[in-house]
Amino acid sequence: MDMTGIQQRLADCVWSEELQQLIAERDVAAADQIRRAREDYQSERFVLTVLGKAKRGKSTLVNALLGRHDDQLAPIDKLPASNALSRFVYATNPTTRVFFRPKDAFSAAVVQAISADRIREYVTEELNSGNHKQVEFVEVAQPFVGFDPHLVLIDTPGGGSIHDYHDELLHAVIPQSDAVLFLVTARMPLDQDELELLQQVRAADVRKIIFAINKIDQTSPADLEAASDHNAALLSRAGIEVQAMHAISALRAFEGNLAQSGLEPLLAEIGGLIQRGKSAILRQRFRSRTRELAAGIWRGLRAELELRGASAAEREQQRQALVASKNRLATERTAIERRFLARWAQAVDQFAAGLRHAAANVKSAVVDQITHTSLAGTGRLSKRLSSVINGALENELLAPSQTLELALQVATRDLEVEYPAIMLDPADPLAVHTSDGGKLVKHIGGAVATAATGAGIIAAANSAAAASFAVVTSPSLVGIALTALTGSSGGFLTSTTVPVAIPLWVAAAGPVGWTLAGLGTLTIPFAWAVNRSRTKESLHDQASQHVDRLFESLRSERIPELRRSAEGIVEEFRFQAERRVLDLEQALEASTAVPKTLDEQAQLERLSQRLQELLENEPGDRPHEAR
Amino acid sequence: MRHDELRRLVDECLMFLQESAHYQSDLRFKDVLAAAREPVAAIRHRLERAVTHYTVAVVGLTNVGKSTLLNALLGDRLAPERNGPCTALPIEFAYGETIQVTAESEAGFRPRRSGPLRMTEVREILETFVNNASADGSNRVCRIVVHLPHALLQYGLALVDTPGFGAPQENGAPHPHECVLLGYLKQQVSQVFWVTLGEQGIGRREADFHQEHLAAVCDDVVVTGCEDWDEQDRRRYKRRFASLFEHRIPQFHFVSGQEQHGQLSLQERIRQLARPSDRLAAAQSALQELLVDLGEWARIEAEERNCARVELWRPDSWRRLVALGSVLDVRANLIQSMG
Numbered sequence: 001m002d003m004t005g006i007q008q009r010l011a012d013c014v015w016s017e018e019l020q021q022l023i024a025e026r027d028v029a030a031a032d033q034i035r036r037a038r039e040d041y042q043s044e045r046f047v048l049t050v051l052g053k054a055k056r057g058k059s060t061l062v063n064a065l066l067g068r069h070d071d072q073l074a075p076i077d078k079l080p081a082s083n084a085l086s087r088f089v090y091a092t093n094p095t096t097r098v099f100f101r102p103k104d105a106f107s108a109a110v111v112q113a114i115s116a117d118r119i120r121e122y123v124t125e126e127l128n129s130g131n132h133k134q135v136e137f138v139e140v141a142q143p144f145v146g147f148d149p150h151l152v153l154i155d156t157p158g159g160g161s162i163h164d165y166h167d168e169l170l171h172a173v174i175p176q177s178d179a180v181l182f183l184v185t186a187r188m189p190l191d192q193d194e195l196e197l198l199q200q201v202r203a204a205d206v207r208k209i210i211f212a213i214n215k216i217d218q219t220s221p222a223d224l225e226a227a228s229d230h231n232a233a234l235l236s237r238a239g240i241e242v243q244a245m246h247a248i249s250a251l252r253a254f255e256g257n258l259a260q261s262g263l264e265p266l267l268a269e270i271g272g273l274i275q276r277g278k279s280a281i282l283r284q285r286f287r288s289r290t291r292e293l294a295a296g297i298w299r300g301l302r303a304e305l306e307l308r309g310a311s312a313a314e315r316e317q318q319r320q321a322l323v324a325s326k327n328r329l330a331t332e333r334t335a336i337e338r339r340f341l342a343r344w345a346q347a348v349d350q351f352a353a354g355l356r357h358a359a360a361n362v363k364s365a366v367v368d369q370i371t372h373t374s375l376a377g378t379g380r381l382s383k384r385l386s387s388v389i390n391g392a393l394e395n396e397l398l399a400p401s402q403t404l405e406l407a408l409q410v411a412t413r414d415l416e417v418e419y420p421a422i423m424l425d426p427a428d429p430l431a432v433h434t435s436d437g438g439k440l441v442k443h444i445g446g447a448v449a450t451a452a453t454g455a456g457i458i459a460a461a462n463s464a465a466a467a468s469f470a471v472v473t474s475p476s477l478v479g480i481a482l483t484a485l486t487g488s489s490g491g492f493l494t495s496t497t498v499p500v501a502i503p504l505w506v507a508a509a510g511p512v513g514w515t516l517a518g519l520g521t522l523t524i525p526f527a528w529a530v531n532r533s534r535t536k537e538s539l540h541d542q543a544s545q546h547v548d549r550l551f552e553s554l555r556s557e558r559i560p561e562l563r564r565s566a567e568g569i570v571e572e573f574r575f576q577a578e579r580r581v582l583d584l585e586q587a588l589e590a591s592t593a594v595p596k597t598l599d600e601q602a603q604l605e606r607l608s609q610r611l612q613e614l615l616e617n618e619p620g621d622r623p624h625e626a627r
Numbered sequence: 628m629r630h631d632e633l634r635r636l637v638d639e640c641l642m643f644l645q646e647s648a649h650y651q652s653d654l655r656f657k658d659v660l661a662a663a664r665e666p667v668a669a670i671r672h673r674l675e676r677a678v679t680h681y682t683v684a685v686v687g688l689t690n691v692g693k694s695t696l697l698n699a700l701l702g703d704r705l706a707p708e709r710n711g712p713c714t715a716l717p718i719e720f721a722y723g724e725t726i727q728v729t730a731e732s733e734a735g736f737r738p739r740r741s742g743p744l745r746m747t748e749v750r751e752i753l754e755t756f757v758n759n760a761s762a763d764g765s766n767r768v769c770r771i772v773v774h775l776p777h778a779l780l781q782y783g784l785a786l787v788d789t790p791g792f793g794a795p796q797e798n799g800a801p802h803p804h805e806c807v808l809l810g811y812l813k814q815q816v817s818q819v820f821w822v823t824l825g826e827q828g829i830g831r832r833e834a835d836f837h838q839e840h841l842a843a844v845c846d847d848v849v850v851t852g853c854e855d856w857d858e859q860d861r862r863r864y865k866r867r868f869a870s871l872f873e874h875r876i877p878q879f880h881f882v883s884g885q886e887q888h889g890q891l892s893l894q895e896r897i898r899q900l901a902r903p904s905d906r907l908a909a910a911q912s913a914l915q916e917l918l919v920d921l922g923e924w925a926r927i928e929a930e931e932r933n934c935a936r937v938e939l940w941r942p943d944s945w946r947r948l949v950a951l952g953s954v955l956d957v958r959a960n961l962i963q964s965m966g
Contacts, residue, residue, distance in 0.1 A: 053827070053830070054827055054828050054830065055826045055827050055828070078826060078855075078856065078860050079826070079828055079860070079863060079864060079867065080827070080828040125867070126863070129867075158828075158830075160830040160831055160832060161828070161830055161831060162829060162830060162831050162834050162868075162871065187690070188690050188824075188827075189689075189690065190795050191688065191689055191690075191793050191794060191795050192793045192794060192795045192796060192802070192832070193793065193830060193831075193832055194795070195795040195796075195797070234795050234797070237797050238795075238797040239797075
C-alpha cells in the first residue's frame with residue numbers, strides 16, 4: 001500500500017526541525033517543546049475501523065491489507081469468528097499484546113505480551129467463547145509491507161450478533177474512528193441490521209464511510225448489479241453519503257491475486273482519506289503549537305532588537321510600563337483566579353449534589369424494568385441489562401452534564417479574557433499575518449499581545465466544536481490545559497470514548513466529557529456477570545449494586561479529578577503570564593547591557609528574519625486539500 | 628390417540644395450568660405456570676387444523692434462501708427467487724386437482740384466479756401476481772394460493788413461502804413485509820421451519836424474532852448455505868447456538884446443494900407432517916415432553932419446599948386431569964411425570 005501525504009509530513013517535520021534548531025540558541029525549553037510537538041504529530045494516528053455484519057469478509061480483508069497470506073493475525077473461520085477488537089499498527093519491532101479488561105473501575109488494565117501465533121486464543125469465539133478471557137483488545141505491531149505508519153486498522157466482531165458485548169465493543173470503538181470501512185456482500189443486499197449500523201456510525205459523527213461490496217468472486221454480475229442498485233437506493237433514501245461503492249474480492253487479494261481483487265481503487269480512497277482527513281486536524285494542532293512557541297521567541301527577539309534602538313528616556317518609560325504591568329499582575333491576578341476557582345467549584349458542586357438523586361432515579365428506572373419483565377423474558381433481559389443501565393444513565397445525566405459543561409466553559413473563557421495583560425507600550429501595534437490568518441504582533445503592544453492569537457483561536461475552537469470534531473483544536477491556554485488533562489489515561493476504551501447519545505461532548509472533549517467518558521464501558525464486565533444468573537431477584541441485586549458502583553466511582557474518583565483540573569488551568573495561566581514577563585525583562589536587560597557588536601546585532605537580525613520567514617511560510621496545504 | 632381425544636387432553640391441561648396458577652400464591656410459580664401455557668396453546672392451535680389444512684411455513688431473514696428451499700422441497704422451481712427482498716406476500720402451496728393460482732384478498736374483496744395452468748407457467752404467474760399485489764394495495768391481497776396435484780400435499784398439508792423479515796426500512800418503522808408476515812403467522816400457520824443462513828450464524832434480530840413469534844410453533848431449524856461443512860462444523864454450530872432455545876431444542880437440518888444429508892432429513896420430516904396421523908403423534912409427543920419438563924421443575928420446587936409434588940397443583944384440577952387421563956389411558960404417565 002503506498003500512501004501519498006508522506007511528503008507533506010516530511011515538509012512539516014523539516015520546518016519544525018529547523019525552528020527547533022534556531023530556537024535552541026535562545027531558549028532550550030522552548031526548543032524542547034517544539035520537538036515534543038513534532039513527535040506527537042508524527043505518532044498520531046489515523047484510525048480506520050472495518051465494520052460490517054458477521055461473515056462479510058472483514059478479517060479476510062484485514063489480512064489482505066496487512067499483506068498476509070495466512071489468517072494468523074486476523075483469524076477466519078466458517079462460523080463467525082472475530083470476538084474482540086484487534087488493532088494493527090506499523091512498528092519496526094514486532095510485538096503482539098493483549099489488553100485485558102480491568103477488574104473494576106479502579107484497577108489499571110492488564111497487558112500481556114504474547115506470540116503472534118496465539119492470537120486465535122484471544123479473539124475468536126471458538127477459543128475464547130463468550131470472551132470469558134475478558135479481552136478488551138489485541139494490538140499487533142509489525143513492520144507490515146506497504147502499510148502507512150500513521151494508520152491504525154481495527155478489525156471488529158460482526159454487528160447485530162446475539163452477544164451484547166459485541167455491541168458494546170462496537171459502541172465504544174465507532175466514536176473513536178476517524179473513518180469506517182463498511183463491508184457488505186453482493187449475495188446479501190443491505191438489511192436492517194446493516195442500516196442501523198450505518199446510522200450508528202453517522203450518529204457518532206464519523207463523516208467518512210468507505211463502502212465496499214465484497215465476495216464478487218462468488219457472485220454473478222447480474223446479482224452484483226441488483227445488489228448495488230438496491231444498496232445505492234437505500235443509502236440515498238437513508239441520507240448516508242458514500243464517495244464510491246467499491247466492488248472487491250478480499251479473498252482474491254488474500255490469495256495474492258491483487259489484479260482481479262478490485263482493491264486498488266479502495267486503497268486509493270483510503271490513502272486519500274488519510275492524507276486529507278484527520279491529517280488536517282492533526283496538522284493544525286501541530287502547527288499551532290509549534291507556531292505559538294516559535295512566535296513567542298520571535299517576539300522576544302524582536303523586542304530586544306527594537307529596544308536597542310530606543311533612547312534612554314524611552315527605555316525608561318518602557319521599563320516603568322513593564323513594572324506597572326507586573327504589579328497589576330500581582331494584585332489583580334489573585335482576585336480573578338479566585339473568582340474563576342469559585343465558579344468552577346460551584347458548577348462541580350452543583351453537579352455532584354444532583355448525583356445522589358440521579359443514582360436513585362437510575363436505579364429505580366432499571367429495577368422497574370426488571371420487575372415488569374415476565375419470567376419468560378428474563379433471559380433476554382439479562383443479556384440486555386447493561387444497555388438498559390446505560391440508557392438510564394445517559395437519560396438521567398444528560399441535562400446536568402450539559403449545564404456543567406456550559407458553566408465550566410464560560411468560567412474558563414472569562415478567565416482568559418479578564419486575565420491581566422502584559423504591556424510595554426499600548427500604542428502602535430504592528431501586525432504581520434501568517435498564512436493561517438492568525439496574527440503575530442511585531443511590537444508588543446496592548447492586551448492584544450497575549451490575547452490576539454487567543455481570540456482567533458477561540459473562534460476556531462468554536463467553529464470546530466460546531467463541526468463536532470472529537471479533538472480539542474484550540475491551542476489557546478485553555479486548550480493546552482485541557483489537552484494535558486484529557487490526555488491518555490487508562491485503557492484504550494476509556495481515554496476518549498464518550499457515550500454516543502451525547503454529541504456535545506464529542507465536540508468539546510473537555511473535562512466533563514472526560515469525566516463521564518468510559519462510564520459506559522464499565523458495564524461490560526457486568527454484562528458477563530449477569531449472564532450467569534437469570535432470576536429476577538439476582539438481577540435486581542446485581543443491577544442495584546452496579547449502579548451504586550458506577551456512581552461511587554463518579555463521586556470518589558472522577559469528580560475530585562474534575563475539581564483539581566481547575567487548579568491546573570490556573571497554574572497554566574500563571575506560568576504563561578510569568579513567562580511573558582520574563583521574556584520582556586530579559587529583553588529590557590539585554591538592551592541596557594553593553595551594546596553588542598555589529599556582528600552580533602547582525603546575527604540576531606538574521607535569526608529574527610529567518611524565524612519570521614519560517615513563521616510566515618508554514619508548509620502549505622496541497623492545492624486540492626479541502627475540509 | 629384420536630384427534631378429538633387429544634384435543635380434550637390439551638384443553639384440560641390448559642385449564643389445569645391456569646387454575647393452578649391462580650391457586651398458587653408464590654409469584655414465581657404463577658409465572659412459570661403461566662409461561663407453560665404458551666406452548667400448550669400452540670399445540671392446541673396446531674391440532675385445530677391438523678386434519679384439514681395443516682400449514683407449514685418457511686420463515687427467516689430476507690435472502691437466507693427460503694424460496695430456494697421450498698422449491699427444493701416441492702421438486703420444482705415454482706416460488707420466485709431473487710437476490711434481494713423478493714417474496715412480498717405469503718405464497719401457499721396446497722393440493723388441488725388442477726393447477727390454479729389465486730390471489731386471495733381480505734373479506735369483502737373478490738379473489739383473482741388464474742388457471743388451469745401448466746407447471747411451467749406457474750412461476751411467471753406468481754411473479755405477476757406478487758408484483759401487482761405489492762404495487763396496487765387497493766385490492767387488499769393477503770396471500771397467494773397455488774393449488775397443484777402434488778403427492779406430498781394430498782392429505783391436507785400446505786407449504787408456505789413467506790416474506791423475509793429484517794429488510795431495511797429507513798424510518799425505523801417495521802417493514803411492510805414484516806407486518807404482513809406477522810399477521811399471517813398469527814392466524815394461519817400451524818408449524819414453522821425456521822430458515823437461517825449457516826455462515827452468518829444467528830444474529831440478535833433473528834433470535835429475538837424467534838423468541839417472540841416462532842418459539843411455540845417451531846420444531847425445526849433449517850440451516851442453508853453449508854455447502855462445505857463437515858460433521859464437526861455442524862456440531863460446532865449446534866453447540867454455539869443451542870443456548871438460544873430455552874424450552875426445547877429443535878431439530879437441525881443442515882441443507883446443502885451437493886450433500887444430500889440435510890435434504891433427506893428434511894424430506895423425512897415433511898413426509899411425517901404429510902399425514903394427519905403422524906401430525907397427531909407429533910403433537911402428542913410434544914405435549915408429553917412438555918409435561919415431563921414441567922414435572923421435573925415441580926420436583927425440584929417440591930424438594931426445596933419439603934412437600935410432595937402433588938401439593939403444588941390445585942387439588943380439584945389435578946383430580947380432573949388424572950380422571951381424564953384414566954379415560955384416555957395415559958393416567959400412569961401423567962402421575963409419573965407430575966404427581
